[in-house]
Amino acid sequence: MLIIRRRRGESIVIGEDIEIEILETSPTQVKLGISAPKEVTVLRSEIRVTRDVNRAASSSDPNKLSQLVNQIRETESSPTALSPEESTVVLPDEKKSITP
């Protein structure tokens, strides 16, 4: 990893057209200004982590769902549903397409 010391108002350049300027610093935070071409994706690293985890979650195994529910109910005496219920579409249980 390349380590560079910079002060407020100074910047670094990556390649020909990406520039990162130090706008503000505090003991706990640094505010950066990033100029980059439109096609370059700039993300907070947490967003990238979440993007990757979202993609993995989108192909979750539905066959493991009932196991998950049992596990959660073991640790929790009264499951808190997303009440009030009018916000959700509650489907009847008869359709057994999820629970094996």
Next chain:
Amino acid sequence: MPSISTKQFGIVQFVEEDVFEFPNGLPGFESEQRFLCIERPALRPVVFLQSIAQTDLCFITLPARSVDPGYELEVAAEERKVLGLAAAEAPVWDQSLACLAIVCLPTDGSPTANLLGPVVLSRETHKGVQAVRDDRRYSALTPLQSAASEQKPAVPSPVEKSQADRLAEV
């Protein structure tokens, strides 16, 4: 009444008022901006986040406090705006908000929940946003502990080292 044909639930009928709008989509799924929350009594507390446009996309979620009873929600100014909350409004967790952690259920491996980026829904405005935190209190891969392996509720695990290395706030 509009309806969609889903992979998991078959035909689901809904009314427009049921729809949660995600103006920014979700990271990795930016074009998915309309979702339904679906519950099944037998599977509570699981809440399914079903995309309306891409009908085979359905996230499995749990209320964040089912994963970690002490979970503290934080919503940045930008996301408050999306949800229609006043910018300076201090209490974030009230009756009008729901906070769901997207669950990852791999075929091989243990289930995890994303407490780094919970999905926050406003029941009042029916807007939704994935509010990715910028502190490192919670992990995107928080393990869901079973009662057998741990007596106490799941403790948030330390976040991956790679995140600690980058502290950029754009």
